[in-house]
Amino acid sequence: MGLFKRRIFEMTKRTICVVITARPSYSRVKTALQAIKEHPNLKLQIILGSSILIDKYGSAGNIIAADGFNISAKVFNLIAGESKSMMAKTTGLAIMELSTIFENLKPDIVVTIADRYETIATSIAASYQNIPLAHIQGGEVTGNIDEKVRHANTKLSDLHLVSSKDAYDRIIALGEISENIFITGCPSIDLAHEVLNQPKLDFDLIKKYGGVGASIKTNSTYLVVLQHPVTTEEDRVSHQINQTLEAIKDIDKPTIWLWPNSDLGADRLSRELRRFRESNNSNKIRFFKNFEPQDFLKILYNSSCVIGNSSVGIRECSYLGVPVVNIGSRQNMRIRGKNVIDCEYNTGQIVDSIQKQLRIGKYDRDILFGEGDSGRKIAEVLNSWSLSYHKTITY
Numbered sequence: 001m002g003l004f005k006r007r008i009f010e011m012t013k014r015t016i017c018v019v020i021t022a023r024p025s026y027s028r029v030k031t032a033l034q035a036i037k038e039h040p041n042l043k044l045q046i047i048l049g050s051s052i053l054i055d056k057y058g059s060a061g062n063i064i065a066a067d068g069f070n071i072s073a074k075v076f077n078l079i080a081g082e083s084k085s086m087m088a089k090t091t092g093l094a095i096m097e098l099s100t101i102f103e104n105l106k107p108d109i110v111v112t113i114a115d116r117y118e119t120i121a122t123s124i125a126a127s128y129q130n131i132p133l134a135h136i137q138g139g140e141v142t143g144n145i146d147e148k149v150r151h152a153n154t155k156l157s158d159l160h161l162v163s164s165k166d167a168y169d170r171i172i173a174l175g176e177i178s179e180n181i182f183i184t185g186c187p188s189i190d191l192a193h194e195v196l197n198q199p200k201l202d203f204d205l206i207k208k209y210g211g212v213g214a215s216i217k218t219n220s221t222y223l224v225v226l227q228h229p230v231t232t233e234e235d236r237v238s239h240q241i242n243q244t245l246e247a248i249k250d251i252d253k254p255t256i257w258l259w260p261n262s263d264l265g266a267d268r269l270s271r272e273l274r275r276f277r278e279s280n281n282s283n284k285i286r287f288f289k290n291f292e293p294q295d296f297l298k299i300l301y302n303s304s305c306v307i308g309n310s311s312v313g314i315r316e317c318s319y320l321g322v323p324v325v326n327i328g329s330r331q332n333m334r335i336r337g338k339n340v341i342d343c344e345y346n347t348g349q350i351v352d353s354i355q356k357q358l359r360i361g362k363y364d365r366d367i368l369f370g371e372g373d374s375g376r377k378i379a380e381v382l383n384s385w386s387l388s389y390h391k392t393i394t395y
Contacts, residue, residue: 013043016382017072017107019098019122021050022261023060024312025113027293029136031190031375033069039379045105049075049094050118051262056289063292073101077118078262087117087145087231087264094121102129109134109159109382115142115150117231117263123156132387134159136378137186139167139174141333142311145231159385161378163315163369166335180385184377185370188293188312192319193372195297196365203295205256206286213277213286214254222254223354224303226310229265230330237265240345241272244307244327247350248285255285256299305357307350314340318366323357325350337366 016036020026036044046069051057053074065071077093079086102110102125110126112119114137126133135157138150154160154174162168163186171181201218205211216222227244229237248255257273260266273287291299297316300306305323306313309331313324318337326342327350341357343349 013041014109014383015043015045015105015107016109016111017045017047017102017105018111018113019047019049019119020052020064020113021048021094021118021122022052022116023057023290024261024310025116026052026060026064027188027191027296027312027316029111029113029187030067030293031187032136032378033375035375035379036382037069039383041383042379044069045072045107046070047073047075047098047101047105049097050078050090050116054078054262057259057262060290063290072105075101077121081267084234084264091118091121094118095125098122098125099129102126102131107131108387111136111382112153112157113137115140115146115153116261117145117149120149120152120156123153127156132159133157134161134382136161136184137163137167139169139171140164140335141170142331159381161381163374164335182377182381184381185372185374186315187370187374187378188316189319189367189370190372190375191293192297192316195294195301196320199298199301201298201302205299208295209288209291211286211288213257214283216254216256216286218299218302220254221304221358222256222302223248223251224300224306225255225257225308226306226312227269227308227327228260228310228330229263229269230309230328231264233329234265234268236345237268238272240328241269242276243345243347244350245272245276246347247354248307249280249282250347250351251354252284253304256303257285257287258291259287259289304361305354307354315369318368319370321363321365323360323363325353325357335368337363337368339363339366 036042048061052060075097079089109132111134112122135153138154138160139162160181161184260269301320307325309327314336317324324340326340341353343353
């Protein structure tokens, strides 16, 4: 194909701009990015912003680039600190920066992901410029500020790419029209499906990712902990994390502990982790900032139990059949598989729940959030969906 024809062909492609703002969001969209990139009628743009660019939270942006994706723009908008206004200011900066970027990139569709507080900036910046907005993982329910943001993203969006029938029904109840709602499953389940086919831990955990703390052996029983601050309970963060720390100390098994997300209360939670690490001389816990998506899922699959309040315990672990102890309110009302035991921030309850899960072992696979082909489905919808639908107004 000649240069002129190639340029004409590129101009006729539908441009899809995906905004990724946090470490877990990449896993939620990776296979969709790949499917968009490989689709003959689509052109992929990626914008990175907020905590995904910050080393403190694992610099997942480096992983995305290493996976072969071109980054179209970066937004350094994260306001650090424990102020309650931090999330609002971070979001405000993102609205201003994304507005300029969208104006320059001129995408046909903008994609926002799930429910993190700063994702509302993507929705506002796109909607106010009359750019069709697609939302992945709308229609679900949780605790935290995420609940409000997720539903706000839904109402600002034109196209809804949902993970389950439950989410579909909820978006219908919110007043959206069925022609714009598609059950695609969750792209993170695609990665889990790949891991089930090759589950072996084929890398040296410490050599590849470093971390600090004990020397963890992954060829025997080990636990994984992912506990994030609950933004609506930030005055209880210290108590909550210490209940979990004491429980893990009592269980006394090798533990991989991931650093928290950049939500309100993260600095306080991080301080408690450092205080515990320095005062307890634990020879069983190692702390990490981030893992590549497939490596992370292999770590989860080969673990004996996952503990904390991360949605990965509800979503990917249900598909992998990994036992989970879900603590507190952060995942309230989200549909879950049989692999999850819920408990409160109470050391005794957490210990009892972990011990029960260790006795049970692996669960059967659950397909609540998809069957492993979500990325392809999302790309096909983005290609075939009529752009005129975004002008449809319902009352």
